[in-house]
Amino acid sequence: MNAVKIAAIVLILAGVLGLVYGGFTYTKTHKAKLGSIELSIKDKQTVNIPVWAGVGAIAIGGALLLFGSKKS
Numbered sequence: 001m002n003a004v005k006i007a008a009i010v011l012i013l014a015g016v017l018g019l020v021y022g023g024f025t026y027t028k029t030h031k032a033k034l035g036s037i038e039l040s041i042k043d044k045q046t047v048n049i050p051v052w053a054g055v056g057a058i059a060i061g062g063a064l065l066l067f068g069s070k071k072s
Helices: 003-021 051-067
Strands: 023-034 037-048
Touching: 003 051
Parallel strands: none
Antiparallel strands: 023 037
16 A cells, blocks of 8 residues: 555545544643642633535545556
8 A cells, every 4th residue: 555545545534534523622721830829721622624624535535546546
């Protein structure tokens, strides 16, 4: 397997996961220490993945898989 096929498969998988899940959530932590007092704030962030990005990744990955490995 060459690098083009691996990149194509990764794009297709990322596109499918983006369509299935629609986004992901992560937690950002802010910490502050003032003398003996420690403050910690956890902020939950959500990143939505647009449908067009998932479909585009699948299309580009498919095109790479079909046309990327052909030699002239």
